[in-house]
Amino acid sequence: MENMQAVCCKVRNATYKLSLYDTKTKNDILMAIADKIEQNKENIKKINAIDIVNAKGKLSDAMIDRLTLTDSRIALMAEGVRQVADLDDPVGKVVRQWKVDSGLEIKKVRAPLGVIGVIYESRPNVTVDVASLCIKSGNGVLLKGGKEAINTNRALFEIIQEAIEELGLDKDIVGFVDNVDRQATFDMLQQAKYIDVIIPRGSDNLKKFVLTNSQIPVIASSGGNCHVYVEKTANLDMAKRIVYNAKMQRVSVCNAEEQLLVDEAIADKFLPDMLKTLLDGGCKIIGDETIQKYASDVIPATEEDYRTEREDYFLTVKVVKDYKEAIDRINANGTKHSESIVSKDEEVMRIFTTAVDAGCVYTNASTRFTDGFEFGFGAEIGISTQKLHARGPLGLEQLTSEKYVVTGHGEIRK
């Protein structure tokens, strides 16, 4: 715990200096990090090999693949850092300014959050991604990776610190928790004096542990139980393309469709062909008796299925009476991530986008677009399904707060 405080305190103190670095200085840091990663490619692979050997027999092949750094993955990592340098710097942007009767001039200005603690698992490139996004947005960052990548993460962290130090700047704007047990995570979550925000990236278990134990505000995603709702006026060809894409284009991601709702007025016309196409594509269908009429091989649905995100080749399907039932079901069972309606009725779409409580609400598009790059943010640190602070893809801007800078001329309160 004492050691944890010391690590946090170092980052905190350096962060106040970082808040004064201009955009060019921050970009210089990022370019230096990218160069140094490339220069140390062989060494990174050598150290990464230790983690891979340690993981053999303990982790699945898929997990070991996520852990492995190759030449091309290292090059991509460096390229990612350079792309962050290219992004607009949100810090210092005046969001709004106005003058009040007392004479004061008030500016609402983007400012860094401060120190961000990122707790993550498995993929070591997160170390570099997260550090570069935090530096560009003026935030100090304390990194805590998983045990399976500890050697690789430490090597990347040391490269980052060296790159910063060689520029004559304070290397402690990036810190590293060199301890992989849960107790260290717990200790980190108590450091509200030094850490402003915690971002967990990884399994549901990790997020749950963080949300339960953190004394520090958390930005987290609760995953996506995303719906596509085909309303009775929908262009059914378009609906078919969207339903198929949202489900099948990539099943393992949080913005993939898990639930399909269809108005009963068009169910007979739409569902037989839609379900056949999905089944032919290798997707299993879960549904109640009504759905079982439209296709064979439908897995009987339980109530829990309507609330379950599978991230797999499964789609739960339900016929609804009208848009009101669709909205109620989405608000009851959704996870506030991404929800889509296919419709031609402008008024129904207005009601849907207003009443559906989610970070991203689509009309006539696939839910798969909820993504920092697709939104034009250039990079993302995650997707928020919370309502405070920021919803949807978290880009650089969402890694900042707003503060009021008030210019007076001797004003006092009457």
Place this chain on the structure above:
Amino acid sequence: MENMQAVCCKVRNATYKLSLYDTKTKNDILMAIADKIEQNKENIKKINAIDIVNAKGKLSDAMIDRLTLTDSRIALMAEGVRQVADLDDPVGKVVRQWKVDSGLEIKKVRAPLGVIGVIYESRPNVTVDVASLCIKSGNGVLLKGGKEAINTNRALFEIIQEAIEELGLDKDIVGFVDNVDRQATFDMLQQAKYIDVIIPRGSDNLKKFVLTNSQIPVIASSGGNCHVYVEKTANLDMAKRIVYNAKMQRVSVCNAEEQLLVDEAIADKFLPDMLKTLLDGGCKIIGDETIQKYASDVIPATEEDYRTEREDYFLTVKVVKDYKEAIDRINANGTKHSESIVSKDEEVMRIFTTAVDAGCVYTNASTRFTDGFEFGFGAEIGISTQKLHARGPLGLEQLTSEKYVVTGHGEIRK
């Protein structure tokens, strides 16, 4: 607990309807509430008298005064509701809109937070203030007041529900926890399924209990240990006016000055007269040996004094070497509320406003302006000293979230 769930669930269900009410409907509700409060003036006073009798001998006179509703206070309460009706409706405002390469049109739109749980103490007018701000911003609200005002709070809540019901709308957009013990507060804080945000208003004890036990995101103020820093280039007459006003204009509030920092280069010139004026005004001075040279009757300072918000006629004074020490002290000891520099040096002021980590940073003005009315927000539900979501005065806009409404034309992810 079951009863708590039922109460929360009713508000949650009504809130989805509220999200579709237009501005006129919400204003109609507010005007009806204001009218009904005035019509029921005598009844409100009669019920309020019960709370006052119950409080006699248990609460201080000051507390009983806060509890008491008079004709003029009831009139002010109704007037406050009408003022909220006059404010701009933040809901539905398009914050930003852009088009991305895929063809999607993305709008970032202000949306209600959902259900806000407000836990408060003592003053019954909070019941009406908070309900009207939540309704106007499209949020359902669950009210839990303190035991000392339970009868008055219940009467006001019933008036609010009647006013809504008479308009043929869903009265359950406002809910009331008719149970005053801590266990009920604890139960309320577990209802993350039904409540989106908790706002505690009251004592530090209440806030601490809420922050420790809530499973729901909290917007809270940690109070204000506010600094005024007189930099060496300051206009000393202006500095004197600001220091005096920030301290003395009203001592019991969170935006009052608690700490005075003065550059050593001007201490000899500035402090003797400044301290005398404060002492003559009835303010006690706390300081180290350096400060004790400048006035008699200086109370010796402990380290704790520099971190303490007294909300009383005390000012802790410290001489600093330069603006860097001032910034470091403010960031170490401040509560991120309101901080002010008096200076003529533009570069120093730029560094101060950038590096000082607070919701509101002033140049050449009193800290006492941190207030929803003074900022032109028209009303406030509190002051945030957090960094996520919103900092500074919380007006109607800060009671909303932003969501992405994405208009497609059949777009699917490649």
